[in-house]
Amino acid sequence: MGKIFDKILVFLFWMGGGLLMFSTVGTCIDVILRYCFNHPIHWMLEITEYIMLYIPFLGAALVLKEEGHIRVDILINHLSERTRGRLNVITSFLGGIVMLTYTWYGGQVTWDFFKRGVPALESLRTPMFLILMIIPIGGFFFTTQFFRQMVDYYQKLKN
Amino acid sequence: MGENIPMEWWMALLLLIGGTVLLMFMGLPVGVSFLFANLIGTLVFMGGLSGFKLLILNLEESLTSFGLLTVPMFILMGEVMFHSKMALRAIDALDYWIGRVPGRLGLLAVASGTIFGATSGSTIATTSMLGSLLIPEMERRGYQKTMCIGPILGSGALAMLIPPSILAVILATLVEVSVGGMLIAGILPGLLLASFYAIYILIRCWIQPEIAPPYDISPIPLIKKLKEMTIYVLPLGLIIFLVVGIIFLGMATPSEAAAMGAIGSIILSVFYGEMNWEIFRKCIFGTIKMTTFMFIIIMASMIFSQILAFSGASSGLIQAVVKLELPSLLVLISMQVTLLFLGCFMDNLSIAVIVVPIFMPVIKALGFDPLWVAAMTLINMDLGNLTPPFGLQLFVMKGIQPMTPMAVIIRSALPFVLCEVLALIAIMIFPDIALYLPSLMRKG
Numbered sequence: 001m002g003k004i005f006d007k008i009l010v011f012l013f014w015m016g017g018g019l020l021m022f023s024t025v026g027t028c029i030d031v032i033l034r035y036c037f038n039h040p041i042h043w044m045l046e047i048t049e050y051i052m053l054y055i056p057f058l059g060a061a062l063v064l065k066e067e068g069h070i071r072v073d074i075l076i077n078h079l080s081e082r083t084r085g086r087l088n089v090i091t092s093f094l095g096g097i098v099m100l101t102y103t104w105y106g107g108q109v110t111w112d113f114f115k116r117g118v119p120a121l122e123s124l125r126t127p128m129f130l131i132l133m134i135i136p137i138g139g140f141f142f143t144t145q146f147f148r149q150m151v152d153y154y155q156k157l158k159n
Numbered sequence: 160m161g162e163n164i165p166m167e168w169w170m171a172l173l174l175l176i177g178g179t180v181l182l183m184f185m186g187l188p189v190g191v192s193f194l195f196a197n198l199i200g201t202l203v204f205m206g207g208l209s210g211f212k213l214l215i216l217n218l219e220e221s222l223t224s225f226g227l228l229t230v231p232m233f234i235l236m237g238e239v240m241f242h243s244k245m246a247l248r249a250i251d252a253l254d255y256w257i258g259r260v261p262g263r264l265g266l267l268a269v270a271s272g273t274i275f276g277a278t279s280g281s282t283i284a285t286t287s288m289l290g291s292l293l294i295p296e297m298e299r300r301g302y303q304k305t306m307c308i309g310p311i312l313g314s315g316a317l318a319m320l321i322p323p324s325i326l327a328v329i330l331a332t333l334v335e336v337s338v339g340g341m342l343i344a345g346i347l348p349g350l351l352l353a354s355f356y357a358i359y360i361l362i363r364c365w366i367q368p369e370i371a372p373p374y375d376i377s378p379i380p381l382i383k384k385l386k387e388m389t390i391y392v393l394p395l396g397l398i399i400f401l402v403v404g405i406i407f408l409g410m411a412t413p414s415e416a417a418a419m420g421a422i423g424s425i426i427l428s429v430f431y432g433e434m435n436w437e438i439f440r441k442c443i444f445g446t447i448k449m450t451t452f453m454f455i456i457i458m459a460s461m462i463f464s465q466i467l468a469f470s471g472a473s474s475g476l477i478q479a480v481v482k483l484e485l486p487s488l489l490v491l492i493s494m495q496v497t498l499l500f501l502g503c504f505m506d507n508l509s510i511a512v513i514v515v516p517i518f519m520p521v522i523k524a525l526g527f528d529p530l531w532v533a534a535m536t537l538i539n540m541d542l543g544n545l546t547p548p549f550g551l552q553l554f555v556m557k558g559i560q561p562m563t564p565m566a567v568i569i570r571s572a573l574p575f576v577l578c579e580v581l582a583l584i585a586i587m588i589f590p591d592i593a594l595y596l597p598s599l600m601r602k603g
Binding site for chain 1: 228
């Protein structure tokens with residue numbers, strides 16, 4: 001189960017990579033078409049904006065697993081290993097609860113927009129739920145990773 | 160839970176800022192600490208649980224901005240320059256042009272830092288690349304440890320000032336000034352700082368030649384110098400133009416220029432035969448990793464500033480500062496000193512996101528140009544990278560030079576820290592150093 005979860009995290013992360021390359025190449029093509037042929041890709045800018053929201057939510061859980069999120073460790077580095085371990089359990093739990101709240105309310109808002117069929121106020125009229133749904137989806141994996149991390153820290157503390 | 164809880168502005172400030180800082184120091188990731196504070200802030204000041212749905216919509220709004228594409232693009236450029244080792248060849252080509260001058264390799268570090276800083280938005284990439292390349296050569300030539308390490312640390316910091324600079328984009332987003340203007344505003348301060356470094360190295364090595372013994376250089380034919388320059392330095396110049404020139408001339412938005420620069424650097428690395436699937440994978444991995452944590456911090460801190468304003472903490476602070484009737488310049492200097500102090504304990508991004516929402520409303524109320532203050536803040540962030548105990552670059556250097564005691568690394572950084580303080584004072588006295596180029600920019 002854990003291995004499948006890890007594979008999903010990697011998949012989501014690389015999906016973010018794919019989206020990033022799509023917006024990079026797409027933006028360049030857009031600039032060239034606009035300058036050379038006076039024919040820009042009208043939807044590129046809007047899609048790129050949505051991708052900017054997708055990337056962090058797709059990558060957050062794997063970055064947490066790789067301990068890549070910035071932490072101010074100046075204080076905790078001076079604590080004893082046991083106290084640091086306890087603090088890690090507490091902060092992982094807090095992180096899990098915070099992200100669970102965002103996931104829950106993110107899910108509610110997305111569901112609400114889906115039911116009402118609200119489009120974004122941009123030219124493509126993209127359904128809002130398609131834009132917002134990455135918050136509960138990415139949030140779910142981020143939450144779960146926090147709780148997995150908490151269990152890991154707790155087991156290390158016990159041993 | 161639908162009611163707001165009435166609170167004095169300073170209590171609101173203490174709750175929001177104090178709570179966030181406490182969570183950060185407990186070791187919760189910086190972005191998640193802000194997300195936590197946003198939940199508390201929403202509960203207390205924005206209508207309780209019903210405000211959470213608004214919070215989700217604010218999350219979406221804060222990141223769906225085309226301007227933010229600049230951040231991953233600059234990171235990608237830095238990753239490509241770093242992993243493909245393109246900059247190494249450019250440094251070799253530059254090396255041919257510096258004659259038998261005091262502190263030659265120190266000057267080479269400054270020149271390389273300026274050029275590499277202009278092609279990479281990453282201070283870490285610049286420091287680690289210059290450090291691993293030039294320090295062994297400096298040691299072989301008998302340079303004293305402080306003269307090996309100092310110039311590299313100083314030059315690494317240039318990447319944060321000279322565009323493309325990731326922090327400049329983030330700062331511009333937080334301060335709500337033009338991203339293009341902010342990037343261009345870093346050029347002259349960056350060049351000024353590079354000149355200060357060069358003058359210091361020249362004078363110090365001229366007075367004390369034993370710390371950087373001069374050595375003879377085998378003569379290199381002019382034709383070879385020109386050839387190497389054309390092959391390895393000029394194309395980097397093209398990348399610099401793609402990013403800086405396009406923004407300056409108003410031909411495209413900073414995000415579009417950054418995307419062109421990123422693709423340009425990938426194409427260039429392919430031409431040099433320095434790109435393969437493995438390197439490309441590393442570049443994308445590094446880019447997404449950094450973008451993820453940065454975007455979470457930016458997203459959460461932008462909402463944090465809104466809550467801070469909504470709670471009355473920002474306006475209360477402005478009124479309190481105005482009531483003190485202190486000279487405006489003194490307020491500005493106190494802010495810069497506070498940033499300098501915080502730089503000793505926290506990383507740049509955390510400082511920027513926690514302090515900017517508090518300082519900027521005051522700055523605007525006092526009538527200062529936000530671009531000018533943001534440029535000074537950038538130098539201050541640079542300083543934070545070089546000051547113990549939390550100077551990021553000091554740790555990067557320790558990673559490159561594990562056998563060198565931290566005390567020596569810190570001592571090496573000191574003269575360069577002083578150069579940065581001088582540059583900061585110069586910009587404070589002559590705001591045009593930062594504001595002249597943005598004033599010439601064509602509106603895109």
